[in-house]
Structure formats: C-alpha cells, structure tokens
Amino acid sequence: MIEQQFDEQLAWQSEKLLFNAFGASLKRKFGGRIQRVSIDAGFTCPNVDGAVTRGGCNFCDNRSFSPSRRVRLKQVSEQLANGIASVTERYSKVSGFIAYFQPATNTYAPVDQLEEVFELALSIDPRVVGLAVGTRPDCAPDSVLELLERLAEKSSVSLEYGMQTIHQPGLDWMNRAHDHASMVNAIDRSRGRGFECCGHVILGIPGETHAMMMETAAEVGRLGFDSIKLHNLYAVQGTPLGEEVLRGEIELMGKEDYVQTVVDFLERIPPETIVERVSGEAPPNYLIEPKWCLEKSAIRLAIEREFVRRGTRQGDHHNPPKVAPSERPRPADETPESIRSQIDRRSRLPVLKMQE
Structure with missing residues (x-):
C-alpha cells in the first residue's frame, strides 16, 4: 500500500500537476478518459425518514445535485444507458x-x-x-462493507462518505444527526478492503474559522482517505439554508476566500490523496448564492494560479500522523441499531428503481 501511494504521488508530480487531480488519476489507472454517470435508485436518508431524525440536511435538495431527480425517476438500467449515450455524444x-x-x-x-x-x-x-457509492458514515455496517469488498474483487469501487466537517457544531447545524466519531468508526472499518474511500468536505460552514477547516484537513491525512471532494457551501431553492440566505441571516464564503482556503487545505493533505473536486455547483435555476460557484473552470484556474504564486503543491505542509492509517486497528461496528435494522434484514424496498 505504501508503495502504491508513493507511485501515485510521483505520477502526478512528474506530470507537472499542482495537485493530484481526479481526471488524470483515472486516465493513469484505466488508460483513457473515464466519465461518471449519475444514477438515482430512489434511496432516502435516515435523517429524512426518522431513523435518526427528520428534516434532512439543511443544505440538501437532491434535485440540485442529480439530474435524475429533476425528471420522472427512471429505472436504474435506463438511467445508466441514457447517461452513457449522452456522455458519448458529448x-x-x-x-x-x-x-x-x-x-x-x-x-x-x-x-x-x-x-x-x-x-x-x-x-x-x-x-x-x-462503481461509486455516496453514503453517510453511520450507514456503513460491516455487511455493506463486505458486499463492496466482494464487488471490488472484479471492478473498481469507491465508497464516498459525507464527512463534511469534523466539528460537532457544524454537523448539528446541518442536521446531520451523526457525530465525527461515526466517521472515524466507518473509515477504520472500511480501510484495507480493496475499495477506495472518498471523503466529502464542505468549506464555509457558518461558525467555522479558517483554523477549524484546517483541522478537518489534518484529519483527512490522519484517517487516510484515498480521495477527497471539496465543496463550497452553496444555497439552493427549497432548502432551509436557502431560506436563511434569502432572509440575509447567513453570508456565504466569497470566491477569493474560498480559493485561498482550498489551497491551504490541499497543502495540508497527503500528496497521494486524489482530489476529485475543488468546488461545488448547482443548476442556475436552483442556485441562490454564491453565483461565482457557477464558474467551475475559472475557480480551478484561480486555485492553480494561487499554487503557482505561492510556489507550493498539494501536500507541501502535510504533517504525517504518528500512527499511519494502515496501522490503525479495525474497530467493532458501531452503526446505530435504528439504521442497521433497515439494512441487515431480508426484504425489499419497493421504491428502489431497478429495472422493469
């Protein structure tokens, strides 16, 4: 594993990149351009259906994240076939x-x-x-991890955890209904199973200082995520956050502050960690603020220019943890019983859209 990490680090640096970009990493791994196709199988969340709480995350309207939720929900097989056709045309x-x-x-x-x-x-x-699977850290019992481990024996598999932040006030503000200990337990049980672990982080959470966001960056290295996604906090229509922004109760991070924070963050994570995203985006008809997050290419260019200005690259200020992630013990499964009971049972959810 250490040798693979070193090879990954040498690869992107030899290509004169400033950080370990996802697209380039996929090209090295598969020998050509690889595109993701978003699929909506009709899942819900335990902070929506009452397993842990209700209301969902305060920033979340799934229609803004996935094209499939802006139209009639089609079968998984049809979504994937249509998505492949669309990407191939583009x-x-x-x-x-x-x-x-x-x-x-x-x-x-x-x-x-x-x-x-x-x-x-x-x-x-x-x-x-x-396969890439987005989930919460409290929804990965060992039975799910064992399934993904089996699938990873024949295909590339990535499990994307919504970590968001390590700080409890931010998690409470979002209505996540889990703590950071859930994230630690989940990734310590996920590591070493043959699939990749991605951490999703939101920058600009109200009440979080720059120092707090850098503590989250340090935790990425301590826990040993294979990849990360960085998103700016943005507000979309039909969400509690959107209403607060419209009322002027919350001010979202500005573009310049965000660019500086992203570079600071990437300087502090391990050089072998793959960076899947550096900003968030939403369709213009859903987005309230900030409008600058529509400028996806410009944001990435600004981030690269800031690295050049500083003369740094990803990982230049990373401090390796005293205990390597690979040496962390695998703990007992602490998935909440209210969630486990929904997963570790033999039944079917009729809402899942699979195929005719």
Whole structure:
C-alpha cells in the first residue's frame, strides 16, 4: 500500500500537476478518459425518514445535485444507458464509465437488494469499469462493507462518505444527526478492503474559522482517505439554508476566500490523496448564492494560479500522523441499531428503481 501511494504521488508530480487531480488519476489507472454517470435508485436518508431524525440536511435538495431527480425517476438500467449515450455524444473519446449512485444515502436499504442494484449497474454495459457509492458514515455496517469488498474483487469501487466537517457544531447545524466519531468508526472499518474511500468536505460552514477547516484537513491525512471532494457551501431553492440566505441571516464564503482556503487545505493533505473536486455547483435555476460557484473552470484556474504564486503543491505542509492509517486497528461496528435494522434484514424496498 505504501508503495502504491508513493507511485501515485510521483505520477502526478512528474506530470507537472499542482495537485493530484481526479481526471488524470483515472486516465493513469484505466488508460483513457473515464466519465461518471449519475444514477438515482430512489434511496432516502435516515435523517429524512426518522431513523435518526427528520428534516434532512439543511443544505440538501437532491434535485440540485442529480439530474435524475429533476425528471420522472427512471429505472436504474435506463438511467445508466441514457447517461452513457449522452456522455458519448458529448465527448468523442471516452474509454469507460463509472456508475455513480449519487443522491441521498446509497447504502440505506436491505443489503441483499443493494447487491442486486449494484451488480445490475456493473453488468449493463461492458464499458462500465466501476462503481461509486455516496453514503453517510453511520450507514456503513460491516455487511455493506463486505458486499463492496466482494464487488471490488472484479471492478473498481469507491465508497464516498459525507464527512463534511469534523466539528460537532457544524454537523448539528446541518442536521446531520451523526457525530465525527461515526466517521472515524466507518473509515477504520472500511480501510484495507480493496475499495477506495472518498471523503466529502464542505468549506464555509457558518461558525467555522479558517483554523477549524484546517483541522478537518489534518484529519483527512490522519484517517487516510484515498480521495477527497471539496465543496463550497452553496444555497439552493427549497432548502432551509436557502431560506436563511434569502432572509440575509447567513453570508456565504466569497470566491477569493474560498480559493485561498482550498489551497491551504490541499497543502495540508497527503500528496497521494486524489482530489476529485475543488468546488461545488448547482443548476442556475436552483442556485441562490454564491453565483461565482457557477464558474467551475475559472475557480480551478484561480486555485492553480494561487499554487503557482505561492510556489507550493498539494501536500507541501502535510504533517504525517504518528500512527499511519494502515496501522490503525479495525474497530467493532458501531452503526446505530435504528439504521442497521433497515439494512441487515431480508426484504425489499419497493421504491428502489431497478429495472422493469
């Protein structure tokens, strides 16, 4: 594992990149351009249905995250086939696709049904080279991790955890209904199973100082995420956060502050960690603020220019933890019983859209 990490670090640095960008990493791994295709199987979340609380995350309207929730929810097989066709029309050279189960909590269903829907996605088209699954850290019991471990024996698999922040006030403000200890328990049980672990982090949470965000950056290295996604906090229509922003109660991070914070963050994470995203975005008709997050290419360019101005790269200020992530022991499964009971049972959720 250490040798693989070193090879990953040397690869992007030898390509004269400023950080370990996701697209370049996929190209090295698969030998060509790989595109994700978003899939909505109809999952819900335990902070929506009452398993841990109700109301959902205060920033979340899944329609703004996934095109599939802006239209009638189609079967998984149809979504994937249509997505592949759309991407193929847009890009002339695509070597393969990753089936990305994106909106809601995509491990929150009976595990035998999860196996069925994930196997379906991997079997529809031979060009599907892998699977990406977005979830919460309190929704990954060992039964789910063992399933993903089996799938990773034949395909590339990434489990994307919504960490967001390590600080409890921010998690409470979002209505996440889990603590950071849940994240630590989940990734310590996920590591070493053959699939990648991605951490999703939101920068600009109200009440969080720059120092607090850098503490989250340090935790990325301590826990040993294989990849990360960085998003600015943005407000969309139909959410509690959106209403607060419209009332002038919350001011979101400005573009310049965000660029500086991203560079500070990337300087502090391990150089081998893959950076899947450096900003968030939403469709213009859903987005309230900040409008600058629509400028995806400009934001990335500004981040690269700031690295050049400083003369630094990802990992230049990283302090390795005293205990390497690979040496952290695998703990007991602490998934809440109210969630585990929904996953570790033999039944079917009729809402899941699989195939006719």
